[in-house]
Amino acid sequence: MSESPKEKVVAARNLSKIFPHGGEDVVALDKIDIDIYKGEFVALMGPSGSGKSTLLHIVAGIDRPTSGELEVLGDPIADLSESQLSTWRNHHVGFVFQSFNLIPVLTAQENVEMPLLLTSLNKKERREHVETVLRIVGLTDRMTHYPRQLSGGQEQRVAIARALVGDPDLILADEPTGDLDAHSAEEIMTVLQKLNEDHGKTVIMVTHDPRTAHYSSITRHLDKGKMLPVGEPGSQE
Amino acid sequence: MIIPLQYNLRYLRTRWTGTLITAVTFGLVVAVFVIVMALAQGLDRAFVTTGDPLNLLIMRPGVQSEMQSSVSIDRYQIIRTLKGIATGADGEPIVAPEVLVVVNKPKLPDGGKSNLQVRGIDLKTLELRPQVRIVEGRMYEPGLREVIASRLVSKRFQGFRLGDTPIFGGGTWTVVGLFDGAGTAYDSEVWCDYEELQQEFDRRGGYSTVVARATDPAAAAALARTIDEDPRLKLEVKTEVQYYSEQTETSRPLKLFGTFLATVMAIGACFAGMNTMYGNVASRAKEIGTLRVLGYTPFSIVLCFVFESVLLALIGGIFGCLVSLPMNWVTTGTTNFQTFSEVVFQFAVTPRLMTIALGFAVVMGVVGGLLPAVSAARRPIIDCLSKV
Numbered sequence A: 001m002s003e004s005p006k007e008k009v010v011a012a013r014n015l016s017k018i019f020p021h022g023g024e025d026v027v028a029l030d031k032i033d034i035d036i037y038k039g040e041f042v043a044l045m046g047p048s049g050s051g052k053s054t055l056l057h058i059v060a061g062i063d064r065p066t067s068g069e070l071e072v073l074g075d076p077i078a079d080l081s082e083s084q085l086s087t088w089r090n091h092h093v094g095f096v097f098q099s100f101n102l103i104p105v106l107t108a109q110e111n112v113e114m115p116l117l118l119t120s121l122n123k124k125e126r127r128e129h130v131e132t133v134l135r136i137v138g139l140t141d142r143m144t145h146y147p148r149q150l151s152g153g154q155e156q157r158v159a160i161a162r163a164l165v166g167d168p169d170l171i172l173a174d175e176p177t178g179d180l181d182a183h184s185a186e187e188i189m190t191v192l193q194k195l196n197e198d199h200g201k202t203v204i205m206v207t208h209d210p211r212t213a214h215y216s217s218i219t220r221h222l223d224k225g226k227m228l229p230v231g232e233p234g235s236q237e
Numbered sequence B: 001m002i003i004p005l006q007y008n009l010r011y012l013r014t015r016w017t018g019t020l021i022t023a024v025t026f027g028l029v030v031a032v033f034v035i036v037m038a039l040a041q042g043l044d045r046a047f048v049t050t051g052d053p054l055n056l057l058i059m060r061p062g063v064q065s066e067m068q069s070s071v072s073i074d075r076y077q078i079i080r081t082l083k084g085i086a087t088g089a090d091g092e093p094i095v096a097p098e099v100l101v102v103v104n105k106p107k108l109p110d111g112g113k114s115n116l117q118v119r120g121i122d123l124k125t126l127e128l129r130p131q132v133r134i135v136e137g138r139m140y141e142p143g144l145r146e147v148i149a150s151r152l153v154s155k156r157f158q159g160f161r162l163g164d165t166p167i168f169g170g171g172t173w174t175v176v177g178l179f180d181g182a183g184t185a186y187d188s189e190v191w192c193d194y195e196e197l198q199q200e201f202d203r204r205g206g207y208s209t210v211v212a213r214a215t216d217p218a219a220a221a222a223l224a225r226t227i228d229e230d231p232r233l234k235l236e237v238k239t240e241v242q243y244y245s246e247q248t249e250t251s252r253p254l255k256l257f258g259t260f261l262a263t264v265m266a267i268g269a270c271f272a273g274m275n276t277m278y279g280n281v282a283s284r285a286k287e288i289g290t291l292r293v294l295g296y297t298p299f300s301i302v303l304c305f306v307f308e309s310v311l312l313a314l315i316g317g318i319f320g321c322l323v324s325l326p327m328n329w330v331t332t333g334t335t336n337f338q339t340f341s342e343v344v345f346q347f348a349v350t351p352r353l354m355t356i357a358l359g360f361a362v363v364m365g366v367v368g369g370l371l372p373a374v375s376a377a378r379r380p381i382i383d384c385l386s387k388v
């Protein structure tokens, strides 16, 4: 129908996630419908405990939904085996954590190289890829530094480089600026925006901070495990 | 695909105290294993290197050792006439009678008594056993109450230094020379003139054994057959090599004990390793989750931590080998239960033994690391990530 048929990156119907918790079940996601298209920069907002991280994990193939239908990049990822899913993540998803999650005993470039060790690239090609992404995040002068020798903002930029190095279709970030000061947060958001606008990456980011959400092209709200319709309170449209 | 080894190595280095303690545990087990096995191997080696394939040991049928054998003088005379025997420098066939006795003598340093094997030989024996060399003093004089003792015996027993006058049988003997048996069983012996020994111990009726040297391997086989089949002789023949390799039975209890001890200790070390690895896995939960998110499969996580455990055990294994290496030059003794006399020998820490010990360490590493590694790999990713 639309004049430019956009490629669907995430398509979820009736998606639910229930955590058994003691005798009681916690409904983290309650029959969610959401479509995300290629090239979008989506900010997921909502109060604490509303299910933002849970949704992101399920889209990333890190956790599995309890029920509902889900396709990510056209793959029915809930049906994949554990090791198929591992390979799928390696090929298609870059994940950025709130607390960076760099491996402390590896240098910046070794950290960034980790996802590439699973590919068939040779050493030289891997080094080129690593240098390219470290240039994008502006950290070519810190390649041989260990995480403890970097500032929080630099660590997060290394983590973004790591998420980016495999050239994934989808970048997922869970409160990427949550542990950073305002200045570093701005730097990180600029990088994510650049990835979205200049490199055409689809980005889904969870955030609490309206200023951070401002960098996105679409903001969606979750509340108590339910997705609020587009245009509900807080959204920018 | 595989998580690079340097990841594990850097971790082991970062947590070096834990690494060291666990590695030392593995190392001690490996050291005990190596030392006990080196003992058994040294004992084996003393026997195995003793035999010469051309030397035929002729004994009474059915006996376990030279000590229990007897061969009469007339049979010795018959053997001398057989074909296939090498000729000595003097033009005579190289056939030597031997008389074996054991004497109970105090050992150094505490004076505890042990049986010492005394071998009465003919001077021809030296042609049969060229590996035995006089290193101090001189050869005994036939017809005199003189002995030569191995250097190791002179160090382990009282009264067998050069010039000492040990008493055995009924008479007083003089140590006129010391010899080096080159690691053979003769290193545990005292040698003298066989006729003197026969008189002293009233064994004039015959010898213990007769040793004949064949001209070549084919002649050795033919000669053995001739002796076996000769109805006048009714004797049993073995090559020295055969005879001494049968004596390696002596080391069997030692090997059993060594294996048992090492196994029991290894079980303990595996638990220590397991404990360390559970600790490593628990403290790195978030990283394991991260690696999984990056695309590493559960199997690669298992491999990663099993590798780490094996590395830990190998570090320990190398340490254990190094610790036990100096034992290589230590001399010790035990009782040969077939002759009931003391065997003196050196520990043998061989490259082969060390390879086996390192293999043993690898097995301990795998056993100790497997459960923690599997538990790490099976843990759901979000569980791993939620750990601070």
Ligand SMILES: Nc1ncnc2c1ncn2[C@@H]1O[C@H](COP(=O)(O)OP(=O)(O)OP(=O)(O)O)[C@@H](O)[C@H]1O
Residues within 6 Å of the ligand: A019, A020, A021, A026, A027, A028, A046, A047, A048, A049, A050, A051, A052, A053, A054, A055, B382
């Ligand atoms: N592993 C789990 N076991 C049990 N309950 C869980 C688990 N993970 C999340 N929950 C529950 O599911 C709900 C949604 O959690 P989620 O982490 O998705 O919220 P969130 O929106 O990301 O919150 P925050 O802003 O605090 O990060 C919460 O009520 C939480 O307690």
Ligand SMILES: [Mg+2]
Residues within 6 Å of the ligand: A052, A053, A054, A174
């Ligand atoms: Mg969250």
